[in-house]
Amino acid sequence: MTLPAPDYCISLFFLFLQVQLFSRNDPFPFTMIELIDIHKYFGDVKALTGVSLQVNPGSIHGIVGENGAGKTTLMKVLTGYIHRTSGSILLNNEEITLHTPMDAIQLGIGMLYQEPLDFLQLSVLDNFMAGNERFSPETMSRILEKLSKRFGFEMQPDTPLHLLTVGERQQLELMRLIHVGTRVLILDEPTTGISDEQQELLFSALRSLRDEGCAIILVSHKLDEVDALCDQVSIMRKGTIVGHQQQPFNRNAILQAMFDTLPQKETAPARHQGNKEILKFTHVCSSNGRSGLDRISVTITQGEVIGLAGLDGSGQTVFLRIAGKLLEPESGTLQRFAAEDNESDSTDSQTVFLPADRLNEGLIPGMSIREHLLLADETPLVIFPETGRQKAKQAIDKFSIIGTPDTAADGLSGGNQQRLLLALIPTQARLILMENPTRGLDVQSGNWTWQHLLDQMPDNGAMIFASPDLEEILDHASRVLVFFDGKILLDSATSDTDFDEISQAITGRIKACS
Amino acid sequence: MLMKTIQQHDLTHLVIRFFCITGLGFGAVCLLLFTLHLSPITIAKSMGSGALSNWIRISHMLSIWTPLLLCSSGLLFTFRAGLWNIGIEGQMIIGAICTTAVLRLPQAENSHALFPALAMAAGLCGGGIWGMCAGILKNRGGVNEIFGGLGLNFVAQGIILWLIFGPWKRAGIASMSGTNLLPHALWLTSPAGWRVAPVALVLSCLAFLLTALLLGNTRFGLRLTAVGKNSKASRLFGIKPELIGLTAMMLGGGLAGLAGGLQVTGVYHRLIPAISSGYGYLGLLIVMLAGYRAAAIPCIALFFACLAAGSIQLPIMLQIDSSLSGVIQGACVLSALLVHGFQTKRRNT
Known part of the structure; x- marks a missing residue:
């Protein structure tokens, strides 16, 4: 019996590895962030009751629910803004403790808020540099330019922030989060108050981040954008998760899980128009x-x-x-x-x-x-x-x-x-x-x-x-x-x-x- | 999901707050005294007897409580409107100057019943106008009321010094001890053995009750609160925040001016450079400690008045500098701020 040549063995090994890794559709098969049985009480009010959720790297995970369902509270727990009453948060299978938002940022968890938390009095570059330990405007300006090009954003470093639209401020905040090493990106109603063009730019940036292996959580109540962007969706109601779905989503099932009754669209009644x-x-x-x-x-x-x-x-x-x-x-x-x-x-x-x-x-x-x-x-x-x-x-x-x-x-x-x-x-x-x-x-x-x-x-x-x-x-x-x-x-x-x-x-x- | 009812929130909040502040404040003061090898009990006894051991001392303490209550009442208006009336010291000084000016009129000596009342009114108006100046600077010139008030304090201080060392100086002498004593007939009368004029006490209590009533039970109070909490939104309710702010500054200044006037007619009986005695600034601390609410103000003002009156005994009885009362005040205020900050942080997370 002849033993196979060593180079043949190596090729065989790599072939095996390739089959193992790429035989699945999901290129990042591990859970990046996992929330286990999260409870949050404010006095007698139960804001979250036993929320469990898994988000994989390289995926966009939608969280939907009606107003007051607990979506924002859950995200605030995940970013260290508020402390959970009980439950665990695992990042790459290791339990983490989040005392402040800074803890979350250091662990690579960042959040883009509906109204960006930025400094309107400062310039674009100043805002981009905010939170950085080193002060090097030239380097940071170059990084900002590079990131802007990469995502297709148009931004001048010297522009005062108050002259930017909410959509542009979101773009800047997104670049800042990516620059500080965010790998778990949370977006809270990101398309509220921004134009369609800015929305498309944001979506394309999010897709490119997903392809690079970021785990993205999109909190929204707009099913159209969840449909367009997300790979999975979790539905929240009264402080807990009441359903999960994978693409393609069943919109009626999502709506039924969100509300007691399916919402009906109201149309404008015919109204007498006078000349007054x-x-x-x-x-x-x-x-x-x-x-x-x-x-x-x-x-x-x-x-x-x-x-x-x-x-x-x-x-x-x-x-x-x-x-x-x-x-x-x-x-x-x-x-x-x-x-x-x-x-x-x-x-x-x-x-x-x-x-x-x-x-x-x-x-x-x-x-x-x-x-x-x-x-x-x-x-x-x-x-x-x-x-x-x-x-x-x-x-x-x-x-x-x-x-x-x-x-x-x-x-x-x-x-x-x-x-x-x-x-x-x-x-x-x-x-x-x-x-x-x-x-x-x-x-x-x-x-x-x-x-x-x-x-x-x-x-x-x-x-x-x-x-x-x-x-x-x-x-x-x-x-x-x-x-x-x-x-x-x-x-x-x-x-x-x-x-x-x-x-x-x-x-x-x-x-x-x- | 997070539902907050104002009444529930207030009661538990206030009880916890009171115990925390008292515990922390007393703990800090005791710790400090122990490190100085002083017994907190001895100090407390000495200060307590200095302020409350007999009627003369109690009435002396009440003569401090009176301007504190007036200044704090005035500050309630401005704080409620979201304004920091740092200029309260200046308003007190101008009130005292206006009162003195009326009482120095040649006609004053012939009309003993009318002129003290006119003088009080002049103090009220003078302080009110000085308060309005800070408000106008804010509304018209965009000058923050803190800087405007601070600037006006310096101006008022300048005016009082100029008057004492210039036009109103004592014959042949110009000194920090102030102007000539006013004719005895123009003083606010006090019964024998009293160090506080009953009129001053009544006026202060009335002013405080009126303030509490205006703020808690009237349309004006509701509008003032709305402006203080969100001036932008208040416009949508048809409220004019500038006008409400100006009124608050005028009322706050007026009460401070009245306090200044009472210092002249009821306590010093002349105009002195330090006529405000820092009661305006102390009023700021009292209102902050009271959580910007009227209910606790008389008690906190009484505590501060006891500290100020009782500390006079410290050098006599224990050979300790009277500035210890300042340290105790500071410890209380820091404790209050610490507890407030801690509660806010807890509520937000």
């Missing part, structure tokens, strides 16, 4: 915001639901804030309501503005539901502990807010905060202005919001909302105004336009309307 002017902009200019407003002239009449589309910072926000008299136009004239209406009631009490950043701009943290309603209403001169309690209870019932009259606004989940904001809209409001009304809301809460808004809108009023979600605009608005660089490029009834035309206008590929 509700809002009239005549050659209005402003230098506020990124693009300002450039001689905007538009008339909005009663019964109209106007959707404002455009890239983040194209002028929609400034438009809404000028309409709400939160900003003054630098030139041009603004008229709210027809002249004869102004005599009967104050125009201010007939106009309401709901900002996108509910807790920072719309509600008052530390103040209760009762106090919010007292402030919004005709506040009595003298207030006793029982003043407004009955009204608050009625509003809680009517708006299905999960809380009591004494619950603080910052103790409510995102969906309930939105419900509280809606409860604050005065009954006499005729001009309702909203920035991204369903921001951060799950499908169920979003639908509820629209149902309520459309039901409550008076026939002699109008509603204007800005949204980065074109579907939302096409579903609920009767007319769309598309902003680009401070101008209105498209002004059309939603029945006379389509997704493609609006998309083209958003990116400035059509001529400005007269």
Whole structure:
């Protein structure tokens, strides 16, 4: 018997190894991060009850669930922002202890927040360098340039951060996390408030990171983006995981696991449109915001639901804030309501503005539901502990807010905060202005919001909302105004336009309307 | 998921807070005294007897409590509006100057009933206007109220020194001991054996009760709280944060000015350079220790007044410098800040 030649043995060994390693579809067959039976209690409130989850390297794992399901709490536990009550976290099969976010960063776990946690006063490069032990602007500038090229981002190191859009700030934060060695990347609702183009750039960057072996966890309530990006999805409900799925996902099964009933889409009811002017902009200019407003002239009449589309910072926000008299136009004239209406009631009490950043701009943290309603209403001169309690209870019932009259606004989940904001809209409001009304809301809460808004809108009023979600605009608005660089490029009834035309206008590929 | 009810949160929070601060503060002070080979019990006894052993001492302690209560009440308005009224010392000084100015008028000596009341009103208005100056600087000039207030403190200090060493100097002498004594008839009257004027006590208590009522049970108080917690959002409720802030500064300054006026008419009976005696700054600590709420302020102010009054006994009885009371105050404030920071951290994680 002859023994095989040594080189033949070596070739055989490598062949065996190749068969073992690449016979599976998954190129990274090991679990990178594992959460075992995680519990988190805040006093008597059980935020997480026995959550177990495995995330593999080289995969994008979606976490979906309605508002208040515990997704954000789970991610905060994983990044060391809050401490778990019990349970274990394994990283590459070794148990880890996370006392602070710094511990997580050192272990390669980083999180990209819905609102990036950055320093608006500093430059792009300063932000990129933040947290680095060594101070070497030239080297870091080169690294930033290299990373920007790699992901297809466009970023100038000297640009002050406050001039960047939320999407661009996210891109910068993503590069910073990659630079500090993040291997487990968590994204919390990353597409909220960013344009479609920025979303595509972000998705392509995430796919390339996945291919390099990063484990990515995507927290979202948008099933479309989970479908487009994730390899697996876990569904959370009431603080625990209620289901897992692999691609291809069964959307109905996911929705059923998330909610008691399948959400139904609300469509705008037919509404009588009159000729009475509700809002009239005549050659209005402003230098506020990124693009300002450039001689905007538009008339909005009663019964109209106007959707404002455009890239983040194209002028929609400034438009809404000028309409709400939160900003003054630098030139041009603004008229709210027809002249004869102004005599009967104050125009201010007939106009309401709901900002996108509910807790920072719309509600008052530390103040209760009762106090919010007292402030919004005709506040009595003298207030006793029982003043407004009955009204608050009625509003809680009517708006299905999960809380009591004494619950603080910052103790409510995102969906309930939105419900509280809606409860604050005065009954006499005729001009309702909203920035991204369903921001951060799950499908169920979003639908509820629209149902309520459309039901409550008076026939002699109008509603204007800005949204980065074109579907939302096409579903609920009767007319769309598309902003680009401070101008209105498209002004059309939603029945006379389509997704493609609006998309083209958003990116400035059509001529400005007269 | 995380539901927080304000009332539940407050009660447990306050009880835990009280015990933690007391324990930590006393622990730190005892440790310090032990390292200096001093008995905490002896010190406590000496300070206690210095402040509370007889009516004269108690009334002396109350004469310190009065301006502390007024300043703290004023600061409640500004803190509630989210403003740091560091300029409170200056407002007290200007109040004292305005009171003195009215009482120095030649007509004052002929109208003993009217002029002390007018002088108090002048102190209130003077302090209020000085407080408004910091507010206007903030609203119109964008100057942070801390820097504006600090600057105005220096200006007020300059004015009082100029008056004492210039136009209002004693005949032939200009010294740090202040102006001439006011005519006795213009002093706030105190019964024999009292070191505090009952009018001052009543005014302070009334001012405190009115403050608590305004903040806790009125539309103005609710709006003030809304502005302090989120001025941006308050605009959406039709509130004008600038106007509310200015009103808070005016009220805070007014009460500090009244405290300054009472120091002139009820305690020193003249204008002295150190008329504010640092009570404004002490008021800041009291309000912070009270968690920016009215309820605990009288007790905390009383504790600080006891410390200040009782410390006078330390050099006499134990040959220890009276600045020890400052160390105790510092230990209490640091403990309070530590406990507050710890509770906030725990709540966030």
